[in-house]
Amino acid sequence: MTIDSQQKTSKFRWGEMDEDDDLDFLLPPRQVIGPDENGVKTVIEYKFNDEGNKVKTTTRTRVRKLASARLNKRAMERRSWPKFGDAANEDTGSRLTMVSTEEILMERPRAPGTKADESKAAGDSLSQLGKGGAVLMVCRTCHKKGDHWTSKCPYKDLAVPADVFIDKPPTGEASTTSTAPGTGKAAYVPPSMRAGADRNATGSDMRRRNDENSVRVTNLSEDTREADLMELFHPFGAVTRVYVAIDQKTSMSRGFGFVNFVSREDAQRAINKLNGYGYDNLILRVEWATPRPT
């Protein structure tokens, strides 16, 4: 904003304006950049706000091409038919047609690929210990393990409502609360204090557990996906989490990712083996994600 432009606006009167006088002389023209190869379109607009200050508005939008709907000629013609019957003298506020406010999903009888996950989780006791969050995925409604969360349970509608919910551990091995001293209905025990919790993590920091045995992988090729990393790191031991950083704009891989292992030894072996390994014509760099205290 310059003083010059401000003076102009303060002098400006609507009444004095000529018919063909345009306001554009006061403002830089509207600028449209793109859409670029990622489909990002930038629109820069200038306007005066109520106080007479010049405001620059930059709007960045993603442009996507929708599949064009095909209507045949006769269907197009039918579009222009006049309404008849009750619809002809229908008032506009009648709202006969509404779009559902509720998102209706096609509910699958079982989530795809669940059987495999279940057997894997059950077979490896080590992975159960280390997985933490994953094993706790026990549905409180149907007591099915590792299949879905309680909120996603297909039987949820038929379940007893929550107010008569009994605070009962779903199954013996998955529950950690029942064995801990002083835990009943009355007292809340934080997860870190419960029996079976990872004491080494020294409680407090929840994030730390996520960083445990985390391996950073860099110099990945653009089209590496999490499944590829899983395939690559799986042979070294149980993997709890695989993450590949994805660029939000381009939805391409940003070239790095993280892999969390259940055990430190597996992670170390993976680093030893895969650091400098050629993958997709690129040489991987694999290292500990956080500087180790030791």
Added chain:
Amino acid sequence: MRPILMKGHERPLTFLRYNRDGDLLFSCAKDHTPTLWYADNGERHGTYRGHNGAVWSCDVSRDSSRLITGSADQTAKIWEVKTGRQLFSFKFGSPARSVDFSVGDKLAVITTDPFMERTSAIHVKRIAEDPEDQIDDSVLILQNPDGKKRINRAVWGPLNETIVSGGEDAVIRVWDTETGKLIKESNEEEGHKKTITSLCKAADDSHFITGSLDKTAKLWDMRTLTLIKTYTTGVPVNAVAMSPLLNHVVLGGGQDASAVTTTDHRAGKFEAKFYDKILQEEIGGVKGHFGPINALAFNPDGKSFSSGGEDGYVRLHHFDSDYFNIKI
């Protein structure tokens, strides 16, 4: 997906039908006015006023110019689709239940219910090109062996050579349209155990599916009437539809309308259930209705379907893209 809710009827829906191009949707309900909707956005386009009773079914000609409706007021009426003008009214002595145009739209099959001392029958009417020349006479009348039982649906077979019917006696019958003789009927062990509520042809007329109150739907070969598949579901089936695009069938139903008020609506299972046509395995369910589903129809492009319920709503569902890559 976010379904489009269409509340144009005050009474339970009975039938839904798309035109061939898939841009128009006709709905019939127990109130007396069949309604025309645009199939893409669900906008109401018109109503066909003139019936004086529940409208049980309808059919639209291939060029989307004529609509035929069958009603409990003992008439079947032909309408001009564009203007809603009534062109002709066939009068029967008993309620008209099911209507179906033949291939070529020159004939229509209309079933009538048993009423007073009249027995259930299947009438074949010739449809005149010019509504002025239309006459009320039946070309052919087929009598159900058990005249006390209602015929719920009768449709034309391939090349108009046969008529396939199903009804309260749970037997599927194939009739010769030339001679009026009964050619085939389903036997007891393969056939349905209870009332056949609905019958839907495949797009190519090679096979058809029937839904029944015995909680199953069955897929049949149209020519030989051999049982191909059986889909078992937990609730009585009121409506069936077949995807013209994928190997999916949809079953709609729910507990009997009279029992709805006695239970929680969640226990009623008022959902449209999708089954794999070949593996007979359930793919998924689409919920939303507050009462049993009475009518189902697939858009001829296979990318949307609509369901009509006892609750008086038509719900128009446009599938999400992930529907098309469902793997079992």
